[in-house]
Amino acid sequence: MFGKILLTIAVIAFIWFGFKYLSRLAELRRRDEAEKAPPPHSPPKDAAGEAETMVECRVCGTWQPGRSARSCGRSDCPY
Ligand SMILES: [Zn+2]
Structure with a gap:
């Protein structure tokens, strides 16, 4: 019983950190594209x-x- 709860917490933590890592990658990629794009005020x-x-x-x-x-x-x- 206790082992199952521990496993569930481990799985949730794994998914949570994985999601954080992916969203950080997406944010970095978005910033890179914004720098490459020409300035909008031209x-x-x-x-x-x-x-x-x-x-x-x-x-x-x-x-x-x-x-x-x-x-x-x-x-x-x-x-
Ligand atoms: Zn006229």
Whole structure:
């Protein structure tokens, strides 16, 4: 009876320490990947390219991205 309880405690302790070891490994791996990844605050290249192609409407004076410029609704708008 006592031996069974001791064995159960040993098994639980073994599983507990095994789980702790695995979670520590996962944490170290996650930290490694975070260091390799580029910083999130750096602007993407697409946004910078789009900002350069902004065009101003001569009639209404609004700024729009050159690739997707739309008419503002006025009859003499060039877009
Ligand atoms: Zn316009």
